[in-house]
Amino acid sequence: MALSSPHFTPLRLLPLHRCNGRPTNPSRTRAGALREWREYDDALKDKDLKRALGFLRSIETLQDQNFSSSQSSIVDSEPFNGEDGELGGLLRGERNWGVLDACLNADDMKLVGSAYGFLQSRGFLPSFGKCRNIVLDGPRDVNPTYLKSSTGLEASKLSPKKWGLSGNSTAVFVGFLGGVSFLINQGIDIRPNLAAILGLAMIDAVFLGGCCLAQISSYWPPFRRRILVHEAGHLLTAYLMGCPIRGVILDPIVAMQMGIQGQAGTQFWDEKLEKELAEGRLSSSAFDRYCMVLFAGIAAEALIYGEAEGGENDENLFRSICLLFDPPLSTAQMSNQARWSVLQSFNLLKWHKNAHKAAVKALESRSSLSVVIRRIEEAMVPT
Numbered sequence: 258m259a260l261s262s263p264h265f266t267p268l269r270l271l272p273l274h275r276c277n278g279r280p281t282n283p284s285r286t287r288a289g290a291l292r293e294w295r296e297y298d299d300a301l302k303d304k305d306l307k308r309a310l311g312f313l314r315s316i317e318t319l320q321d322q323n324f325s326s327s328q329s330s331i332v333d334s335e336p337f338n339g340e341d342g343e344l345g346g347l348l349r350g351e352r353n354w355g356v357l358d359a360c361l362n363a364d365d366m367k368l369v370g371s372a373y374g375f376l377q378s379r380g381f382l383p384s385f386g387k388c389r390n391i392v393l394d395g396p397r398d399v400n401p402t403y404l405k406s407s408t409g410l411e412a413s414k415l416s417p418k419k420w421g422l423s424g425n426s427t428a429v430f431v432g433f434l435g436g437v438s439f440l441i442n443q444g445i446d447i448r449p450n451l452a453a454i455l456g457l458a459m460i461d462a463v464f465l466g467g468c469c470l471a472q473i474s475s476y477w478p479p480f481r482r483r484i485l486v487h488e489a490g491h492l493l494t495a496y497l498m499g500c501p502i503r504g505v506i507l508d509p510i511v512a513m514q515m516g517i518q519g520q521a522g523t524q525f526w527d528e529k530l531e532k533e534l535a536e537g538r539l540s541s542s543a544f545d546r547y548c549m550v551l552f553a554g555i556a557a558e559a560l561i562y563g564e565a566e567g568g569e570n571d572e573n574l575f576r577s578i579c580l581l582f583d584p585p586l587s588t589a590q591m592s593n594q595a596r597w598s599v600l601q602s603f604n605l606l607k608w609h610k611n612a613h614k615a616a617v618k619a620l621e622s623r624s625s626l627s628v629v630i631r632r633i634e635e636a637m638v639p640t
Contacts, residue, residue: 294352296308296312297309297312297313297352298352300312300359301355301356301358301359304358304359304361304362305359305362306356306359306360306362306363306368306369306372307363307365307368309355309356309359310356310359310368310371310372310375313353313356313375314375317379353376353379353381354376354381354627354628354630354631355627356372356375356376356627357372357373357376357625357626357627357630358625358626358627359372360372360501360502360503360504360626361503361504361524361626363503366501366503366526366528366531367528369501369503369526370501370526370528372501373385373501381634382630382634383634383637384496384497384612384633384634384637385496385497385499386497386498386499387497388497388498388605389497389498389499389546391605395407395600397593397597398593399593399596399597399600400593400596401596404596404599404600407600407603407604408559408600408603410559410563410564412596413564414559414563414564414565415555415556415559415564415565415596415599415603416555416565416568416572416595417555417565417566417567417568417569417571417572418564418565418566482617482621483558483562483566483567484507484567485507485617485620485621486557486558486561486562486617487554487555487557487558487567487568488505488507488522488523488554488620489557489613489616489617489620490553490554490555490556490557490558490560490602490606490613491523491525491550491551491553491554491557492505492523492525492616492629493553493606493609493612493613493616493633494549494550494553494602494605494606495523495525495550495553496630496633497605497609498546498549498550500525500526500527500546500550501525501526502523502524502525502626502630503524503525503526504523504524504626505522505523505524505620505626505629506522506523506524507620523554525550527543527546527547527550529542529543529546530543530544530546530547534581539578539581539582544578545598545601547578548575548594548595548597548598549598549601549602549605550602551571551574551575551598552568552571552575552595552598552599552602553602553605553606554567554568554571555567555568555571555599555602556599556602556603556605556606557602557606557613559599559603560603560606560607560610560613572595575591575594575595575598576591579591579594609636609637611636611637612633612636612637614636615632615633615635615636616629616632616633618632619632
C-alpha cells in the first residue's frame with residue numbers, strides 16, 4: 258500500500274521464520290518485529306492515523322503471506338510458531354486498539370471509518386453498528402402523553418433547559434442576589450467589581466462562545482458529571498448505530514479551537530448521510546439515525562437524572578437539518594420528530610445501561626477513546 262505522507266517511513270519486511278524450509282535466527286526476527294512495532298507506536302504518538310492504519314494493514318498482509326509460506330513448506334519439523342506467532346499475538350492484542358486514538362487529528366473522516374472497519378473485520382468491535390437497523394415498535398406520531406407513558410417523564414423533562422428555567426440556575430441566581438444584598442447591607446460595595454465581572458462575562462459570551470465560563474464550571478464535580486453522562490449518551494448511541502466516532506472533546510477551550518459549539522462535543526460521522534446530502538437528497542432512515550444520535554445526550558441525562566439540562570446546541574443542529582427538506586419540516590413535524598428521536602434514544606440507552614455506565618466511568622477517568630470503546634465492548638458481553 259503506497260502512502261503519500263512525507264513523515265511515513267517505508268516498512269521493512271520482517272525476516273521469515275522459514276524460507277524454503279530453512280529456519281532463520283529467532284532472536285533476529287523477534288528484534289525485527291519489535292522495530293516495526295515501534296514505528297507503529299511512533300505513528301500513534303504523532304496522532305498519524307494514516308501511518309498507523311497503513312502499518313496494521315501491512316502487518317496483516319505479511320502475516321497472511323507467512324502463513325501461506327508455512328503451509329507450502331516441504332520441511333515438516335517443529336510447529337510454525339516463530340515470530341509470526343508473536344506477531345499474531347500482537348496483532349490481536351492491545352496495541353491495535355490504539356489506532357482509534359489517532360482518529361481525533363484525522364481530517365479525512367473516511368479514513369476514520371476505515372479504522373473502525375479494519376478493527377471490526379478483525380473481531381475487535383463486535384457491537385459496532387449492532388443496532389444500525391433497529392427501530393423500536395410504536396407509532397411515528399409521538400405526542401407528549403405517549404412520551405410520558407413510555408418514559409415516565411414529562412415532555413419538558415426531555416428537552417434542554419434555558420438559563421433561568423432549570424432548578425439549578427434559578428437557585429444560583431437567587432443565591433447570588435442574596436449574597437450581593439448581604440454584602441451591600443454590611444457596607445461592602447462590590448458593584449464596581451461586579452460591573453467588571455459582568456463585562457468580562459459579556460466579552461467571553463460574545464467573542465469566545467462562553468468557553469471561559471464553561472471551563473470554570475467544568476471543575477464543579479456535579480456539573481462535569483452531567484456533561485460526561487450527556488456525551489457518553491452521544492458516544493454509545495453513535496457506536497451502536499454504526500457511526501464512527503472521531504473523538505470526545507470535554508475541554509471547552511479545545512472544543513472552541515475545533516469549532517465545536519457548546520462546552521463539549523462528540524464528533525461522529527455518518528457516511529450514508531454525507532453521501533445523500535451530497536446528492537441533494539435525504540432518506541428517512543439516515544435522518545432518523547442522525548436524529549437519534551443528536552438527541553442521545555438529552556436522553557442520557559433524562560435517564561440518569563430524571564430531566565435534561567444540556568443539549569441546546571443539539572437542538573439547533575436538528576433544526577438546521579430539518580430546513581434541508583423540500584419543503585422544510587413544519588414546527589409540528591419537527592416537534593414530533595424530536596419526541597420520536599429522544600424516545601428511541603432513551604430506550605436504546607436503557608437497554609444498554611451497563612455500557613453507558615462503563616462509558617461514563619471511562620470518560621470520568623480521562624481515558625482515551627480506545628479505552629472507552631473497549632469498556633463499552635466489555636460491558637456488552639453477556640454475563
